[in-house]
Amino acid sequence: MEFSPTALVIIGLLLAAWMVAAAWMMISAASKARRAEGSKKAARRMARMIDEAPAIPLLVRTDGRIEGSDRLAGWLGLDSLPEYLSELDGGVQRENGRGLSAEQLAELSENVLRAQKTAAPFRMALTPPGSQRSLAVRGVLADPQVSPGGAALVWIFDFSESESELSRLREEAARAKGDFGALVGIIEAAPMPMWFRGPDAKLQLVNKAYVEAIGAADADSAVAEQLELIESVDGLSAAQIAAQAFDKKLPIERIVATTVNDQRRAMRVSDLPLGKEGVAGYAVDIEEMEEQSREFRAFRDAQRSMLDQLSIGVGQFDADRKLTFANQPFRRTFALNSGAVSQNLGFEQLLQNARENGRTPEVRDFPEWRSEHADWFASGETQEEAWPLSDGTHLRIVAQPMPDGGLVIVAEDRTEQLALSATRDTLLRTRTATFDSLFEALAVFAPDGHLQLWNRSFAGTWGLDPEQLDAHPAAPELLELIAPNLEKPKQAKLIGEVIRAATLDRKEEAGRIALADGRTLEFAGVPLPDGNGLLTVLDVTANEQAETALRERNKALEAADEVKTRFLSNMSYEFRTPLTSIGGFAELLQSGVAGDLSEQGEEYVAAILDSVSRLTEQVENVLDLSQSEAGLLPLNKKRLDLLSFVTDVVREREAAISAGGITLDLRGNKASGKFEADPRQLGRAIGQLLDNAVAATPSGGKILVDLSKSKGVVQIVISDNGAGMSEHELKQLMQGEQSAKRQGLGIPLAQQMIESHGGTLELVSEKGAGTSAIIRLP
Structure with missing residues (x-):
C-alpha cells in the first residue's frame, strides 16, 4: 500500500507531534519525579527534624484518634503510641507504672476537648508515674491545612533538665531567702553597730545596735536623717571614707574615738565595699581592749623598770628568738652594748658574741652546744644550768619557755655566793676550832632547849662524861646530870632559868654557882642572832681568890689615899703659914718697923724675900702637882x-x-x-x-x-x-x-x-x- 506524499507528510507531522508530545511528557514526568523526590526528601528531613526537636507534636482528632511519633511513647514509658488518646494511660501496661495516670489523662483530655471546641490554647505539666521525666504540654487548635475538621495540635516538651535546674534554683532561692532572713536577724541582733551604704555613700540600712548607739527613735528615722555614728576625723566624714573604699574597691579599717550612749569609746571601724551594691560597715567596741592594752603596757613598763632594779640579769626573747628586753645586769653579764635590744639581736648570735667575750663555758663543740641551747624555745620545761667561766665567774642560768613561744633567760652571778659559802665553811671550821681552844666552857642551845653545840671544856667544867652530851640532851635532862656535881643540887634550876632567858626571852642573864669539889663557876646566857642561846661558863675559882686579895689591897690603898689627902691638906697649911710669916716679918724689917737696917741687913732681908718667893712658888707647884696626881685639883x-x-x-x-x-x-x-x-x-x-x-x-x-x-x-x-x-x-x-x-x-x-x-x-x-x-x- 502506497501512501501519498501528503499522507506521508501528515504521518510525518503526526509522528513528529507524537514525538514532541512524548518528549514533553517524559520531561514533565522527570520534573515531577524530581519534585516528588525533593518533597519526599523534605518530608523525611522534616520528620527527622521533628524527631530530633525538643518538642514532639501530637495531633488529636475529634474522634479521639491520635497521630504522633513513637518517641513520645518512650517519653510516656509505652512500647508504642496507641491509636486513641484515651489509651495513653497504658492500658494493660498501667500495672507496670507506664503511661499517664488517670488524673493526668483526664486533665489532658479535658484540655484537648476545650481546645477543639473553643480554639483556646492550654498549658500543663505532666510527670508520668514512676518516671523522673517532666513534660510540658502546650495545646492549640490545629491549622486546617494540617488537619481539617477541628483537630487539636498538642506540643509536648521534655524539660526534665530545666525542671531539675529550676527545682535546684528554687531550693537555692528558698535557702538563700532563709539565709538572708537569718543574716538580717543576726545583723539586727548583733551587739555591734552595723550599717549599709549605697553607691552614693548614704545610709540605707542600720541595725538595732546602731540605733541605740546614736540614740535615734528607730532605724527608719536614722536612715532618713542620715545620722552618723562615727565622727569626722581629719576633716573626713564617715560617708567620705566609705566613698573612698567604694571607689578603690578596698576595705578600710581604722580606730577612732566616738560617743556611744553618752560615753567616749574607742571603736575599730571597718568599711567593706560590696561590689556595685554599696559599702557595708561595722564598728567593734575595743575600749576594754584598749584599756587592757594600756594596762598591759603599763604593767610591762613597770615590770621592766622593776627588772632593771634587780641585781640578777633578765633577758626576754620573742617567738622569733629576737632579744626584746635585757636589764642592765643581763647586758653586763653577757657584755652586750646598749643597742642590743633595738638591734633585735638573735639568741644564737647572742651566744656567739658571749663566747667571743668569754661569757660562756668552754665546750669542745660549740655549734652543737649552741644548737642544743636553741632548743630551749621548744622545750616545755624550765631549764637550769651552771656556767663556770674562764675568769672564775660562776653563772646560774635559768631558761623559762613562755606560752607565746618566747623565752626568758635569768642569769645570776653566784661567784660571791660560792665564795661566801666557802667562807662560811671556813668560818664554821674556825668556829669549831675556836670553841675547842677556848678556856671558857661554851654550849649553844636551840629555842626548844636541846643542846646543839659545845666545846671540849664544857663537859669537864661541869664534871660530866663527854659521851653523855653526844645524844644532844634537852636542858632539863642536862640539869639532871649536872645537879649531883653541885654543892647545892637545887641551884641547878638557876642554870635552867639562864638558858630559858637566853633562848626564849632573848635576855642576857648571869649567875655564879659553887661545885661540890670546891670550884666556883660563873655562867651567863647570851641570845644569839639566829634564835639560839649561848651558855658560857668560866671557872673563876682563882679569880675569886685574887679578887679577895685585891679587895683587901684596895682597902689598904683607900686608907693610904685618905692619909695622903689629909697630908696634902695639912702640908698646904703647914708650908704656906711659915712662909707667909717669914715673908711678912721680912717685909716689916725692910719697911723699917724695927728700925733702920744697915746696908748689909737690907741685902739679907732682900735675899730672904727672894727665897721666900721662890720657895712659895715651889710649894705651890708641889701641892698642885700632888693634888693633880690625886685627882683633887x-x-x-x-x-x-x-x-x-x-x-x-x-x-x-x-x-x-x-x-x-x-x-x-x-x-x-x-x-x-x-x-x-x-x-x-x-x-x-x-x-x-x-x-x-x-x-x-x-x-x-x-x-x-x-x-x-x-x-x-x-x-x-x-x-x-x-x-x-x-x-x-x-x-x-x-x-x-x-x-x-x-x-x-x-x-x-x-x-x-x-x-x-x-x-x-x-x-x-x-x-x-x-x-x-x-x-x-x-
Whole structure:
C-alpha cells in the first residue's frame, strides 16, 4: 500500500507531534519525579527534624484518634503510641507504672476537648508515674491545612533538665531567702553597730545596735536623717571614707574615738565595699581592749623598770628568738652594748658574741652546744644550768619557755655566793676550832632547849662524861646530870632559868654557882642572832681568890689615899703659914718697923724675900702637882678668848724677857676662838713653859709664841732657840728632874694641867737647835 506524499507528510507531522508530545511528557514526568523526590526528601528531613526537636507534636482528632511519633511513647514509658488518646494511660501496661495516670489523662483530655471546641490554647505539666521525666504540654487548635475538621495540635516538651535546674534554683532561692532572713536577724541582733551604704555613700540600712548607739527613735528615722555614728576625723566624714573604699574597691579599717550612749569609746571601724551594691560597715567596741592594752603596757613598763632594779640579769626573747628586753645586769653579764635590744639581736648570735667575750663555758663543740641551747624555745620545761667561766665567774642560768613561744633567760652571778659559802665553811671550821681552844666552857642551845653545840671544856667544867652530851640532851635532862656535881643540887634550876632567858626571852642573864669539889663557876646566857642561846661558863675559882686579895689591897690603898689627902691638906697649911710669916716679918724689917737696917741687913732681908718667893712658888707647884696626881685639883672653868689670854700671860713676863735681852714674837689672830678653861691653871701651865723658854734662851735669843686653829683643834707653840736638850735630858725633864736652865717640876705640872683640860703637851728638842713645846686643846 502506497501512501501519498501528503499522507506521508501528515504521518510525518503526526509522528513528529507524537514525538514532541512524548518528549514533553517524559520531561514533565522527570520534573515531577524530581519534585516528588525533593518533597519526599523534605518530608523525611522534616520528620527527622521533628524527631530530633525538643518538642514532639501530637495531633488529636475529634474522634479521639491520635497521630504522633513513637518517641513520645518512650517519653510516656509505652512500647508504642496507641491509636486513641484515651489509651495513653497504658492500658494493660498501667500495672507496670507506664503511661499517664488517670488524673493526668483526664486533665489532658479535658484540655484537648476545650481546645477543639473553643480554639483556646492550654498549658500543663505532666510527670508520668514512676518516671523522673517532666513534660510540658502546650495545646492549640490545629491549622486546617494540617488537619481539617477541628483537630487539636498538642506540643509536648521534655524539660526534665530545666525542671531539675529550676527545682535546684528554687531550693537555692528558698535557702538563700532563709539565709538572708537569718543574716538580717543576726545583723539586727548583733551587739555591734552595723550599717549599709549605697553607691552614693548614704545610709540605707542600720541595725538595732546602731540605733541605740546614736540614740535615734528607730532605724527608719536614722536612715532618713542620715545620722552618723562615727565622727569626722581629719576633716573626713564617715560617708567620705566609705566613698573612698567604694571607689578603690578596698576595705578600710581604722580606730577612732566616738560617743556611744553618752560615753567616749574607742571603736575599730571597718568599711567593706560590696561590689556595685554599696559599702557595708561595722564598728567593734575595743575600749576594754584598749584599756587592757594600756594596762598591759603599763604593767610591762613597770615590770621592766622593776627588772632593771634587780641585781640578777633578765633577758626576754620573742617567738622569733629576737632579744626584746635585757636589764642592765643581763647586758653586763653577757657584755652586750646598749643597742642590743633595738638591734633585735638573735639568741644564737647572742651566744656567739658571749663566747667571743668569754661569757660562756668552754665546750669542745660549740655549734652543737649552741644548737642544743636553741632548743630551749621548744622545750616545755624550765631549764637550769651552771656556767663556770674562764675568769672564775660562776653563772646560774635559768631558761623559762613562755606560752607565746618566747623565752626568758635569768642569769645570776653566784661567784660571791660560792665564795661566801666557802667562807662560811671556813668560818664554821674556825668556829669549831675556836670553841675547842677556848678556856671558857661554851654550849649553844636551840629555842626548844636541846643542846646543839659545845666545846671540849664544857663537859669537864661541869664534871660530866663527854659521851653523855653526844645524844644532844634537852636542858632539863642536862640539869639532871649536872645537879649531883653541885654543892647545892637545887641551884641547878638557876642554870635552867639562864638558858630559858637566853633562848626564849632573848635576855642576857648571869649567875655564879659553887661545885661540890670546891670550884666556883660563873655562867651567863647570851641570845644569839639566829634564835639560839649561848651558855658560857668560866671557872673563876682563882679569880675569886685574887679578887679577895685585891679587895683587901684596895682597902689598904683607900686608907693610904685618905692619909695622903689629909697630908696634902695639912702640908698646904703647914708650908704656906711659915712662909707667909717669914715673908711678912721680912717685909716689916725692910719697911723699917724695927728700925733702920744697915746696908748689909737690907741685902739679907732682900735675899730672904727672894727665897721666900721662890720657895712659895715651889710649894705651890708641889701641892698642885700632888693634888693633880690625886685627882683633887679643882678647876673653875670660864670662857676665855685665847689670844687675849695668852697675851696677858706673856705680858706678865715682859720684865723678865726684857731683862734677859730676849726677843719674843707673839703670833695669832681672833680665828683661834674661845675655849672653856680654868684661867689660873691653864695660865700657870703656859707660864711654866714660857718661864722655861726664857730661862733656856741666852741674851739676844728669840722666843716664838704661835696660836693657830685647824679642824677644831687649837694649837699653842712655844719655841726658843736656846741650847736645846738631848733625848736623855728631855726624858729626865719630863720625869721632874731639874736641869741647869729648866725647872723639871714645872714641866710635869704643866702637862697634867693641860691634860686636865682635855689637851696634850708635846716637847720637841734638839741639842744646839732649841726646844719647842706644843699644846693642843680640843
